[in-house]
Amino acid sequence: MSKDHEEKQKLKVIQFDKSKNTLVETSQPQETFGDVGGLEAVKKKIRMNFILPLKNPEFFEAYGKEAGGSLLLYGPPGCGKTFLAKAIAGEIDANFLHLELQGILSMYVGESEHNLHDVFEKAREQKPCVLFIDELDALGGSRHNMRQHHERMLVNQLLLELDGLQSHNDQVYLIGATNTPWYLDPALRRPGRFNSLIFIPPPAEQERKEILHLKTKQKPQESLDFHKFAKKTQHFSGADLEQLINDAIEGALNRSMETGELQPMTNGDLSSALKNRKPTTLEWFSTAKNYATFSDVNKDYQHVLEYIKENRI
Ligand code: ADP
Secondary structure (H helix, E strand, O other): OOOHHHHHOOOOOEEEEOOEEEEEOOOOOOOOHHHOOOHHHHHHHHHHHHHHHHHHHHHHHHHHOOEEEOOOOOOOOOOOOHHHHHHHHHHHOOOEEEEEHHHOOOOHHHHHHHEHHHHHHHHHHHOOEEEEEEEEHHOOOOHHHOHHHHHHHHHHHHHHHHHHHHHHHHHHHEEEEEEHHEEOOOHOOOOOOOOOOEEOOOOOHHHHHHHHHHHOOOOOEEOHHHHHHOOOOOOOHHHHHHHHHHHHHHHHHHHHHHHOOOOOOHHHHHHHHHHHHOOHHHHHHHHHHHHHHOOOOOOOOOOHHHHHHHHOO
């Protein structure tokens, strides 16, 4: 085992286990940035914001700046927000705490806030630590729209924790992900909280080619025309592409079973799979366009409008 690998083994990945109502250690994700197709600008930003500060804290100290901070990833479902966060855990020398908000939502009043507090405490104990909060939409909904008092309490608890992080320079790096940032409580977006918003778009043609390549790596195959399929899958998310490959694999497996011999995946398998798959990102863009056009007072979603225009959605 290499020294690097041994180091990584010592790092901890922690998740909330709803059945035990507690935080448990899980294994280090195997994904790295190499497994994430495209998204180069986002990877660069994450390197600058998270990875390099962890490696060079003395630079920040010299300028009296605190290393740390938060990112909020948003965009259509299936375009790699969670995948990217997992890859960060595989990439960096820090502990990684993955919080799926649904997991800590409890039916008992007060318990969810308690759980949330535990998660932040744990992140501080494990510093340096990346805390990834997935499905922020489950919680951050505008406080005015919330009917239930105890949901509102949970948002307030999150605000409290975010402010606590800011004032203590705890070397806890926060990444949030949501498909619907416009529903987030505006208080969550104030400076020092989730103020850095990053749009994760569907992959462009070259990126789709890369993802198709990554997802078919080491699978039995005839020479596949990635160029053609990347062209034909405009607006497909990474998850849509993965599904397409899975369908094509199923076709190849069926043929193998019929013939009794292992049959490689072919362009024909991919073409048949493509007939039954449509991109799932377009619905998101139609909602996002509404918000970006009529409700975007802070000009947060202009990137999305530009993307819609450039890609003729
Ligand atoms: P999101 O969090 O944006 O809804 P996920 O990160 O859960 O999407 O993506 C779902 C799956 O799609 C991932 O597990 C991964 O296999 C695939 N995927 C999405 N984007 C990419 C990408 N850029 N490169 C490789 N695989 C991707």
